[in-house]
Amino acid sequence: MKKTIIITLVLVLIFTLAFSLTACNKNKPEPEKTNIVYLGDSICEAIIGPQPLGERDNIGYYAIVGRINDFNYYNHSISGHQTSDGMLKDGVGLLEVLQRDTEDGGMIKTHIEKADIIHISVLGNNALQFDLGWLMLEAANPGFDPQTLMITEDGETYKSLIYYMINGVDDETPYEDYHRESKEVAREGEILEFKFPHTYDNLCDIVAQLKVLNPNAKILFQKVYNPVFEGTTLLKKEYVDELAKITDTNGRFGTAGEKITTYKQIRAIAESLLGILNGTLDRYNSEHPGMIEILDITSYFNNLAGDDITKDSYGAKMLFQDWTHPSSRGHAAIAAATQEWLEANGMANPNALENYKAIKVEQVNRMFSGVAGFDAAATIAAINAGTTMKAVTDAFFEATDPYLTKADYSRNNLSYDRSGEKYFEKDVKFALDIENSVFMSDDQLFALIDSLALNTEECYFSFKKDGTMHAQLQTKDGLMGSVGGILDMLGVSLDGIEDLDLQEAVDGTVVGFFPGFDLNNLKSALALVTNSVGANITGLLERYDTDPGVKYCVDYVQTNKKLPADIFEKLPPDLVLALTLDTDYRFVEEKDSNGNTQTLIYLGKEAARRDKANPFGVLKQTYVKDDNGNNIRHLTLRIEFIGITIALNEII
Numbered sequence: 001m002k003k004t005i006i007i008t009l010v011l012v013l014i015f016t017l018a019f020s021l022t023a024c025n026k027n028k029p030e031p032e033k034t035n036i037v038y039l040g041d042s043i044c045e046a047i048i049g050p051q052p053l054g055e056r057d058n059i060g061y062y063a064i065v066g067r068i069n070d071f072n073y074y075n076h077s078i079s080g081h082q083t084s085d086g087m088l089k090d091g092v093g094l095l096e097v098l099q100r101d102t103e104d105g106g107m108i109k110t111h112i113e114k115a116d117i118i119h120i121s122v123l124g125n126n127a128l129q130f131d132l133g134w135l136m137l138e139a140a141n142p143g144f145d146p147q148t149l150m151i152t153e154d155g156e157t158y159k160s161l162i163y164y165m166i167n168g169v170d171d172e173t174p175y176e177d178y179h180r181e182s183k184e185v186a187r188e189g190e191i192l193e194f195k196f197p198h199t200y201d202n203l204c205d206i207v208a209q210l211k212v213l214n215p216n217a218k219i220l221f222q223k224v225y226n227p228v229f230e231g232t233t234l235l236k237k238e239y240v241d242e243l244a245k246i247t248d249t250n251g252r253f254g255t256a257g258e259k260i261t262t263y264k265q266i267r268a269i270a271e272s273l274l275g276i277l278n279g280t281l282d283r284y285n286s287e288h289p290g291m292i293e294i295l296d297i298t299s300y301f302n303n304l305a306g307d308d309i310t311k312d313s314y315g316a317k318m319l320f321q322d323w324t325h326p327s328s329r330g331h332a333a334i335a336a337a338t339q340e341w342l343e344a345n346g347m348a349n350p351n352a353l354e355n356y357k358a359i360k361v362e363q364v365n366r367m368f369s370g371v372a373g374f375d376a377a378a379t380i381a382a383i384n385a386g387t388t389m390k391a392v393t394d395a396f397f398e399a400t401d402p403y404l405t406k407a408d409y410s411r412n413n414l415s416y417d418r419s420g421e422k423y424f425e426k427d428v429k430f431a432l433d434i435e436n437s438v439f440m441s442d443d444q445l446f447a448l449i450d451s452l453a454l455n456t457e458e459c460y461f462s463f464k465k466d467g468t469m470h471a472q473l474q475t476k477d478g479l480m481g482s483v484g485g486i487l488d489m490l491g492v493s494l495d496g497i498e499d500l501d502l503q504e505a506v507d508g509t510v511v512g513f514f515p516g517f518d519l520n521n522l523k524s525a526l527a528l529v530t531n532s533v534g535a536n537i538t539g540l541l542e543r544y545d546t547d548p549g550v551k552y553c554v555d556y557v558q559t560n561k562k563l564p565a566d567i568f569e570k571l572p573p574d575l576v577l578a579l580t581l582d583t584d585y586r587f588v589e590e591k592d593s594n595g596n597t598q599t600l601i602y603l604g605k606e607a608a609r610r611d612k613a614n615p616f617g618v619l620k621q622t623y624v625k626d627d628n629g630n631n632i633r634h635l636t637l638r639i640e641f642i643g644i645t646i647a648l649n650e651i652i
Contacts, residue, residue: 034071034347037111037217038062039094040121042079042325045641049325052409053513054532055367057606057614058359059328062119064335066614068355069348074111075614079641082125083202085195092640094122095202098209103592104638105600105620110593115217117347118210119295119338123277124224126199127165128324132270133239138162139273140260142249146276161196162276168198200280207284207291220293220341222334223278225301225318225326228270230263231311232323233508240266267309274298293341300337301330304390317397321512329397336389353392357383360396366414367400367407374403405516410531411583411605422587423467430461430635430648438645452486453479458578461635461648469585469603474578475539481573494568503561519561522554530582533616534605539577547572583616601635624649 038044046060047053057063066073076097084093103109112118127135138144138160143153149163203221210219227234243260250256253268260266281294305315318330326334342348349355360383369376379399386392400407434456439446450456458474487494503519511517514528523541530536543550549570556564564570586607588600599621607615617637624634626649633650 034069034116035111035114036066036071036073036117036119037108037115038073038075038077038119038121040077041081041125042077042641043124044077044119044121045075045079046077046331047079048322048509048512049320049327049331051320051328051404051512052407052515052528052532054409054411054605055328055363058363059331060614061326061331061335061338063614064332064356064359065119065338065342067359068335068339068352069342070355073614074107074115076106076108076111077121080125080129081122081641082129082197083122083199083206084197092643093197093202094120095206095209097640098206098213104636105598105618106638106640107590107592107598107600107618109213110590112210112213112217113593115214117218117220118214119220119222120206121222121224122206123199123280126197127273127277130161130165130196132234133236133242135161135165135273136235136239136266136269137242137246139276140243140246140248140253140269142247146272149276162273164196166199166276166280167196168201169196199277200283203280203284204288207288211291218293218345219291220295220338221281222295222337223281223298224274225297225330226267226271226274227319227323228263228267229305229309229311229313229316229319229323231316232263234323235266243269263309271298271302295337295341297334297337301333304333322508329393332389332393332397336393339389353386353389356389357386357392360392364396364400367409368403370408371403371406375399407515409515411534412531414605416606418467418586421467423585424463424465426465428463428633429651430463430633431651432456432459433634433647433649436636436645436647438643440643442643452476455576460651463585463601467584467586469581469583471581472578475576477576478573479577480568480571480575483568497563497567498565500563501561502557502563506561520558522558534582536580536582537577538580539575543572543575550575585619619648626652 042048044060044062046056046062050056050059057067060075062073062075062077065071078094078097081097082093084095097108098112100109138151139146139162141151141153141160143151144160144162145152149160149166150157151160207219210217243266246260248254248256248258248260248265252272253260253265254262258265260269275298278298281292285292285294301315301318304318305313309315318327318333319325320327320330339348339352342352361380364376364379364383368374368379379395382395382399383392386395432450432454434447434450437446439449453475455474455476459472461469461471463469506517506519514525514532517525517528519525523544526537526541540550541554544554545551549572552570553564553567556562583603584605584607585601585603588602589597590600592598601619601621602615603619604614604616617639619635619637622634622636623631626632630652632652635648637646637648638644639646
C-alpha cells in the first residue's frame with residue numbers, strides 16, 4: 001500500500017511537472033529581437049540617396065536590413081562624419097561622439113551598449129572632404145609608391161597627400177607641407193584648410209571605445225565603393241586634363257607606356273586610391289584578429305557593375321545623381337550584401353526575402369498604382385517571382401524608374417495603426433529658448449540670427465493631442481527692407497548673386513530628393529516637398545497675384561533659373577516668410593546607460609506610426625523652472641550634421 005502511494009505520488013509529480021513545463025513553454029516570452037546600430041556618415045544616414053526623400057525608411061539600407069529581419073534598428077550615422085575632426089568649428093567626428101560623457105535624445109551610447117551588431121560606414125569623408133582630384137593625381141604619379149605612400153620625383157622623395165590621408169596631420173605640421181599645390185594644375189583660389197584625420201589610429205580608437213561600451217557586439221565595418229564612372233562630376237575637367245598628361249609607365253592602370261586618357265584608367269586609379277583607404281580595415285584586421293568584421297562593399301559593387309562603366313550602366317545607376325552617395329538601387333545593393341553577411345553568421349530572418357517583397361509591393365500599391373500607363377499587377381508579379389534580393393530590386397526599379405516623377409509620394413496616405421501610442425494629454429505649445437539654442441556649433445550665432453531676422457513670438461513647436469505637430473520659424477516684419485544693411489554688417493557680399501545657377505543645383509540634388517521638382521512651376525514644386533516631408537515656405541507665393549515685386553522675382557526665377565540681381569529691391573520690404581514643418585510624433589520612454597528613464601519624442605510620419613522606424617528627429621524632454629518658479633517642460637532637438645541644437649520651453 002505504501003509502495004503504491006509512493007508510485008502514485010511520483011506519477012502525479014511527473015505529470016504535474018510535464019504540464020507545468022508545457023504551460024511555461026506555451027506562455028514563454030517571445031525571444032528578444034536582435035539590436036543593430038548604425039554609425040558613420042551620410043552613406044548610411046540615407047538623407048541623400050533615397051528617391052524620394054520621404055521614402056527613406058523604405059529605401060535606406062539601414063531600414064531595409066532592420067525591417068526585413070525584424071530587428072530593432074537605430075541609425076546614428078551623421079552626414080559629413082569623418083573618423084574624427086569634423087569640418088565645423090570644434091569639429092566632431094565619430095570618435096568624438098563615442099567619447100562623449102553625456103547623451104542627447106538620440107541615446108547613442110545606450111543603443112550601442114545593448115547592440116548585437118554595430119554596422120559602420122565612416123572612411124569616405126577622410127578623403128572626399130579634401131579634394132579627390134589632388135589625391136588622384138598623386139596616386140597616378142609614376143613616382144608614387146603605394147606601399148610607403150611616398151613620392152619620388154626629380155631626385156626628391158617626400159610624403160604624399162595620400163600618406164597624410166592615412167596617417168593624419170599633427171597640429172605642428174606646417175600647412176604648406178601637406179597642401180602643396182600641383183606644379184601643373186592652375187587653380188582658382190585656394191582650397192579651404194583641411195586637417196587630415198589620423199585614419200588608422202582613429203580606427204583603433206573607435207573599436208577600443210566600442211569594446212568599452214559593448215565588448216560582445218559584432219562590429220561590422222563596410223568598405224568604400226568606387227564611385228568613378230564615365231561622366232562623373234566628382235572629378236573636375238581640369239583634373240581629367242591633367243591626368244591625360246601622365247604616362248602610365250608601370251602599367252598600373254592599363255597598358256604600360258600609355259597616357260591616362262580613358263575613364264577605365266581613371267576608375268582604376270580611384271580603385272587604387274580606395275584600396276589604400278580601405279586597406280586600413282584590412283591592416284587593422286590583421287593586427288587585431290577577431291575584433292572586427294569587414295563587409296567588402298567595394299567588391300560587391302564592382303561585381304554588380306562588371307566591365308560596363310558608362311554613365312547609363314548598372315553600376316552607375318547604383319549612384320545618386322551627385323556621383324557620390326548610393327542611389328535607391330545602391331542602398332538595395334548594400335542591404336543585399338549585409339543580408340548575405342547575416343546569413344553567413346546565422347543572424348538572418350528566414351522570412352527576410354518575403355518581407356523585402358512586401359515592402360516593395362506596398363510601395364507599388366501606394367505610389368504607382370494610379371499612375372497612367374503603369375502596370376501595377378505585372379510589377380507585383382515580377383517582384384513576387386524574385387528568388388533573390390537583387391531580382392526583387394531589379395523588378396521594382398526597372399518597372400518604376402520611368403514613372404518616378406509621376407508617382408504619388410505623399411506621406412498623408414500612410415495607413416499605420418496608431419492605437420496605443422502616447423501623446424500629449426492636451427494641445428501644448430513650446431517657444432524657442434534662444435539662450436540655450438546653438439547654431440553651427442556656435443552658442444552665440446543663434447542669438448545673433450534671432451536678433452536680426454527672427455520674429456521670436458512666431459517661432460514655436462505646437463503639439464496636438466491627436467499626435468500631430470506643427471513647427472514654425474518666421475522672419476521679422478520688414479526684414480526684406482533691411483537685408484542689405486544686415487548683410488553689410490555681417491560682411492556678406494551679394495556680388496554675383498545673379499550668376500548662381502539654380503537649375504544646376506536643382507538637377508544636382510533637389511530633383512533627387514523630390515522627383516518631379518520643376519523650377520518652371522515653383523508652386524507645384526514646393527507642394528511636392530510639402531507632400532513628401534511636410535516642410536513648406538509660406539508668405540511668398542501667397543502674394544504672387546497681388547504684389548508686382550513678388551511676381552517679378554518668381555517669374556524671373558521660373559524663366560531664367562537664376563536669382564535677379566535686384567531681388568532685395570524688388571521684394572516688398574514688409575514681406576514675411578515662414579519655414580514650417582507638419583508631421584506626426586509619438587512619445588518613447590527609454591532607459592539610458594545609467595538606468596534613468598528618458599522621455600523622448602520621435603518625429604516623422606513613419607516613426608510616429610511604426611515602432612521600428614527610424615525618426616527624422618528626436619526631442620528629449622526634461623523639466624526646468626521658468627521665471628516665476630513654475631516647473632515647465634523643456635525640449636531639445638539636436639541636428640548633428642549641421643551643429644544645431646534647438647531648445648524649447650513650454651508656454652503655460
